[in-house]
Amino acid sequence: MTAEDGPAPADELDNIVVLSADSLRFDRVHASRNGEPLTPNIDELAEDALEFTPGVAPGPSTRDSIPSMLTGCFSSDFDEYGLPTSRTGPLTIAEELSDRGFETAALSHNNFTSRRYNIDRGFDFFDDVSEEARKENNRGAWRLYVRDLIEDTPLMSLSNTANSLAMEYLGRSLYMRNEAAEGITDRALDWMAETDDKRFLWMHYMDTHHPYLSPERIQKKFGRTYSKKHIKQLSQKTRSRQDEITDEDIPEMEYVYDCTVRYVDEQIGRILDQLRAEGELENSMIVVTADHGEGFGEFGKFGHADQLWDTLVAVPLLIYHPDGPSTTVDGQAPLRLLKESIVDGTGLFDLTESGSDYVFTEVPDYRDELRGVRGRKYKLIDRDTELLATKLEDGEETTIETEAIAERTFEKLQNELDRDFERISVGADVDREEFRDDLAALGYLEE
Numbered sequence: 001m002t003a004e005d006g007p008a009p010a011d012e013l014d015n016i017v018v019l020s021a022d023s024l025r026f027d028r029v030h031a032s033r034n035g036e037p038l039t040p041n042i043d044e045l046a047e048d049a050l051e052f053t054p055g056v057a058p059g060p061s062t063r064d065s066i067p068s069m070l071t072g073c074f075s076s077d078f079d080e081y082g083l084p085t086s087r088t089g090p091l092t093i094a095e096e097l098s099d100r101g102f103e104t105a106a107l108s109h110n111n112f113t114s115r116r117y118n119i120d121r122g123f124d125f126f127d128d129v130s131e132e133a134r135k136e137n138n139r140g141a142w143r144l145y146v147r148d149l150i151e152d153t154p155l156m157s158l159s160n161t162a163n164s165l166a167m168e169y170l171g172r173s174l175y176m177r178n179e180a181a182e183g184i185t186d187r188a189l190d191w192m193a194e195t196d197d198k199r200f201l202w203m204h205y206m207d208t209h210h211p212y213l214s215p216e217r218i219q220k221k222f223g224r225t226y227s228k229k230h231i232k233q234l235s236q237k238t239r240s241r242q243d244e245i246t247d248e249d250i251p252e253m254e255y256v257y258d259c260t261v262r263y264v265d266e267q268i269g270r271i272l273d274q275l276r277a278e279g280e281l282e283n284s285m286i287v288v289t290a291d292h293g294e295g296f297g298e299f300g301k302f303g304h305a306d307q308l309w310d311t312l313v314a315v316p317l318l319i320y321h322p323d324g325p326s327t328t329v330d331g332q333a334p335l336r337l338l339k340e341s342i343v344d345g346t347g348l349f350d351l352t353e354s355g356s357d358y359v360f361t362e363v364p365d366y367r368d369e370l371r372g373v374r375g376r377k378y379k380l381i382d383r384d385t386e387l388l389a390t391k392l393e394d395g396e397e398t399t400i401e402t403e404a405i406a407e408r409t410f411e412k413l414q415n416e417l418d419r420d421f422e423r424i425s426v427g428a429d430v431d432r433e434e435f436r437d438d439l440a441a442l443g444y445l446e447e
Helices: 040-046 062-071 093-099 131-137 142-150 154-169 181-194 216-221 228-240 249-277 335-344 347-351 407-417 432-441
Strands: 015-021 050-056 103-108 125-127 199-205 284-290 314-320 327-329 359-363 370-374 378-383 386-393 396-400
Touching (some): 015 093, 015 249, 040 249, 040 284, 040 314, 062 093, 062 335, 093 335, 103 181, 216 249, 249 284, 284 335, 314 335, 370 407
Parallel strands (some): 015 284, 103 125, 103 199
Antiparallel strands (some): 050 314, 370 378, 378 386, 386 396
């Protein structure tokens, strides 16, 4: 909480829990399908939480958002993707809480949240897709050895071709895929049961990221079930064959995506139930959010990254605090303020009346020149030499001419686009081939 209201959550509470879902759109919380809610556990928590409509992600992909989310910096403050080495500025949420006596844990199987990029800074327990974590959890480290052996040989090219064919015709991948939400939730609950001290837990669920796989029991709740083969073949279209996407494919894509939303909500419910069973819910701050959204053909965009439409940057953002405000704010708030809110009790807690007038969002300049400012009614997007404007009304976003924005409002938006950055050197020891491997593992390149 703010200094005027009392101590910060980091100094007052014994549990800080951040639950984020990759690619979770803002419009999927408090929504339903066939009369069945998509997020019943999140909805229940929101009744006693501070919720913004919407939260705004630092950018439209994991690479844009995670460093900002963990440090409170802008993405362009860093000269490349990732974080500097441990205990160098700026400190992460985990480092700040570790200094205050918290035991810390993170579980995420997005390749771009791995220790390779120093995302593990400050965490005592870090469960990612790295070789170390796979060995610790018996998750097929042998596959990494095989890839290392055949890298830069004709066998690797043959393996890539075989994998593409397997995905296209069988809906199966030869490469290891991210573990389902249930598995990492099991390990998070084990960690919670073994930890008696103050705790910081960050869970980043990948199931809402393509290919949108969920258990059959979840799909049955909404009336239809699809095979993994069919779901993966749909996903492959969004990644490499978008010209083949039909009008019939899009509702199916949204359907299987919605099933993953319900699946992640179920696992979030397990974390909340554990806190209740321990009698710790009233001694906990809980954040539910996402690193970015997802497109299903809006503005011609499927998937995410490299554009700044609301479908990609508007995300859920709710904060439960036992002594904090319980209200839905008719206004936006930047996810970038998460660290400040936890460590200082300011940030998001200072926006409870009407949210933020302007939120900056971007694809950082170590990748492309693309930045935007989301106002209360209008958004400006600066893409190279092109300046785009959109109108935000009744949950919809439409493109408009820049001249349609009143001159004074336009000037304010334009001023928010122009900002200076700190230029923090990451210096990550990651070569381009490893970076391409991480892109490929998430479906952005041919593997």
